[in-house]
Amino acid sequence: MSNAAPHFTPSSLHNGTQSMGPSTSSEIVSEHWQQQLHLAAEARATSSTPHHHCRKEGVTRVNKAPIDSSLQQSPSQGEDEERNRATIDNEVRRQDWDAMDLSGQGLRAVSPSLFSDYMFLGKLFIDNNRLTRLHPAIGQLRVLVHLDASNNQLSEVPEEIGMLVNLKALLLFDNHIHSLPYGIGHLFKLEMLGVEGNPLDEDLKEEIVQNGTKALVTRLRESTAAGSPPNDRDWHILDDTSTTETISALSYNILCDKYATSSQYGYTPSEVLSWNYRKRNILEEIKEHDADIVCLQEVDNESFNTYFRRELAYNDYRGIFWPKTRAKTMADKEAKLVDGCATFFKNSKYVCLDKQLIDFANTAINRPDMKGEHDIFNRVMPRDHIAVAAFLENRVTGTRIIVVNTHIFWDPAFNDVKLVQVAILMEQLSMLADRWTKQPPCKDKSAFRHSDLDGDPSPSATEELSIELGPSMEYSIGTQIPLLICGDFNSGAGSGVLDLMTQGRVPGKHADLAHRGYGNFTRDGMNHPFSLKSAYSGAEELSFTNYTPNFVAVVDYIWYSTNTLQVRGLLGNVDPTYLKKVPGFPNYHFPSDHLALRAEFGFKSRKERKVVEADFGPQKEVRG
Numbered sequence: 358m359s360n361a362a363p364h365f366t367p368s369s370l371h372n373g374t375q376s377m378g379p380s381t382s383s384e385i386v387s388e389h390w391q392q393q394l395h396l397a398a399e400a401r402a403t404s405s406t407p408h409h410h411c412r413k414e415g416v417t418r419v420n421k422a423p424i425d426s427s428l429q430q431s432p433s434q435g436e437d438e439e440r441n442r443a444t445i446d447n448e449v450r451r452q453d454w455d456a457m458d459l460s461g462q463g464l465r466a467v468s469p470s471l472f473s474d475y476m477f478l479g480k481l482f483i484d485n486n487r488l489t490r491l492h493p494a495i496g497q498l499r500v501l502v503h504l505d506a507s508n509n510q511l512s513e514v515p516e517e518i519g520m521l522v523n524l525k526a527l528l529l530f531d532n533h534i535h536s537l538p539y540g541i542g543h544l545f546k547l548e549m550l551g552v553e554g555n556p557l558d559e560d561l562k563e564e565i566v567q568n569g570t571k572a573l574v575t576r577l578r579e580s581t582a583a584g585s586p587p588n589d590r591d592w593h594i595l596d597d598t599s600t601t602e603t604i605s606a607l608s609y610n611i612l613c614d615k616y617a618t619s620s621q622y623g624y625t626p627s628e629v630l631s632w633n634y635r636k637r638n639i640l641e642e643i644k645e646h647d648a649d650i651v652c653l654q655e656v657d658n659e660s661f662n663t664y665f666r667r668e669l670a671y672n673d674y675r676g677i678f679w680p681k682t683r684a685k686t687m688a689d690k691e692a693k694l695v696d697g698c699a700t701f702f703k704n705s706k707y708v709c710l711d712k713q714l715i716d717f718a719n720t721a722i723n724r725p726d727m728k729g730e731h732d733i734f735n736r737v738m739p740r741d742h743i744a745v746a747a748f749l750e751n752r753v754t755g756t757r758i759i760v761v762n763t764h765i766f767w768d769p770a771f772n773d774v775k776l777v778q779v780a781i782l783m784e785q786l787s788m789l790a791d792r793w794t795k796q797p798p799c800k801d802k803s804a805f806r807h808s809d810l811d812g813d814p815s816p817s818a819t820e821e822l823s824i825e826l827g828p829s830m831e832y833s834i835g836t837q838i839p840l841l842i843c844g845d846f847n848s849g850a851g852s853g854v855l856d857l858m859t860q861g862r863v864p865g866k867h868a869d870l871a872h873r874g875y876g877n878f879t880r881d882g883m884n885h886p887f888s889l890k891s892a893y894s895g896a897e898e899l900s901f902t903n904y905t906p907n908f909v910a911v912v913d914y915i916w917y918s919t920n921t922l923q924v925r926g927l928l929g930n931v932d933p934t935y936l937k938k939v940p941g942f943p944n945y946h947f948p949s950d951h952l953a954l955r956a957e958f959g960f961k962s963r964k965e966r967k968v969v970e971a972d973f974g975p976q977k978e979v980r981g
Contacts, residue, residue: 389570464483523546
């Protein structure tokens with residue numbers, strides 16, 4: 358079975374495999390390889406002792422405190438904190454042990470249920486057995502940091518090993534392994550890949566002997582091919598009845614370039630993580646969906662102005678953009694890298710009547726009831742998240758609609774800040790909606806049609822309209838105007854944010870506020886007048902919208918006003934079979950760590966307003 362290079366001297370080991378040690382004493386041996394040889398020698402010395410790991414102090418232990426089931430990451434400093442995700446509800450579960458020692462038991466196979474029933478394991482020892490394969494289900498041990506499968510009869514390693522991105526030690530000493538799967542390239546935290554005593558491919562042996570585990574992992578990761586793409590996400594038709602008017606919306610957190618770092622997304626090949634690669638795929642995805650409305654989060658100033666605004670104009674899109682408020686305090690060079698929210702709409706279908714920035718922090722500190730509240734200055738004011746509200750009118754039907762695009766703070770230690778941001782959003786939106794009911798009719802809709810990036814008419818602007826343009830629709834109260842709210846809310850089921858959005862009211866003593874002081878919000882509670890529902894609520898809810906190794910959850914939403922709109926279709930889940938070998942996004946086929954959400958809505962018929970005759974004169978009865 359020897360596959361040794363000329364500078365390796367074969368020497369038979371106890372399992373019949375040949376050593377990978379250097380051929381001459383004069384050859385330089387790296388410190389990493391010396392450590393590997395030492396660990397391999399230790400493993401051979403204990404090969405005849407069952408359960409020898411549990412005898413070592415600290416290897417298997419009783420946890421004295423509950424552990425966080427999500428493997429929370431410590432926030433980094435500065436702007437990069439945006440991408441440090443943690444659990445939505447910060448759930449902590451009781452687990453008294455996190456290691457299992459099955460060494461030296463003569464096992465010939467391990468049941469897949471071991472991996473599905475003990476997904477909390479941090480260490481697994483299955484060395485010194487007679488295993489001929491590792492079941493692909495091992496990929497379910499997502500929090501595993503140490504795996505020892507030395508001195509077995511393994512001839513290959515499953516591709517699913519790449520799902521274990523938290524691994525720091527993967528010991529495979531004294532097996533019959535000739536090659537390694539590219540999935541090992543995902544293991545960017547791996548510090549020791551123990552391969553001594555295997556007839557490993559010559560090039561792989563040379564890499565790890567000379568340059569160590571990190572170099573080999575990097576080589577495998579950067580050599581990874583795109584592979585077969587997943588099946589297309591299904592389009593679910595919920596209502597196929599005829600309707601006079603529809604609108605489709607796409608919401609997408611595209612992962613800003615400055616947050617897409619190798620330290621945060623070390624499982625992704627550098628080429629795939631590069632902005633040049635990702636921005637092209639993002640653009641193609643937007644074009645493919647061809648939605649009437651596109652709401653993008655984490656778009657930086659430069660990307661909006663030099664790429665998306667220009668490229669999407671060729672597909673009839675016109676854009677509205679505001680960066681986070683920190684951009685106002687920066688020089689142009691730094692400001693162009695600040696991300697924000699970009700809303701695009703089909704220019705041939707809609708005219709923008711008004712657009713507004715909603716600055717959460719600035720609004721909060723200028724509220725009379727919040728002056729003097731320490732939590733406002735210490736917790737809310739430092740977070741410069743925003744929302745962008747656009748008031749659009751359909752050129753043909755005259756129907757008007759409010760489209761909101763927002764990005765809410767991420768940190769679960771600041772659930773109070775998230776709730777306050779959304780409360781301010783809904784409060785400001787309610788005032789805008791009431792103001793927009795007084796917006797005068799759009800007199801010359803054709804003047805807005807088919808203009809280029811600089812506002813000049815394009816050649817098609819001179820064409821005569823073949824259809825009659827309807828009059829602008831009127832609304833007596835703000836809640837009558839159709840409403841779409843898209844964005845990354847960084848909140849899940851049971852949170853104050855979702856309670857407020859769906860129920861319209863949250864008490865001032867809500868648990869997310871943690872008894873902090875936020876003026877009238879904590880004295881009187883928070884509320885809004887809209888009847889809202891998530892487009893993906895119920896049976897059509899997505900399995901996740903954010904997919905990384907340590908965070909898989911629904912945090913992105915498309916909310917709609919149920920009194921004016923009805924969901925007709927939704928973009929479905931990612932193929933679950935494809936995900937079994939994909940530890941996280943972005944990758945070759947998904948350019949962001951978030952999924953794009955797409956929904957189509959039909960407009961509900963408006964109730965006619967009656968004129969009720971009374972003895973004291975005519976009176977209008979308004980129905981919302």
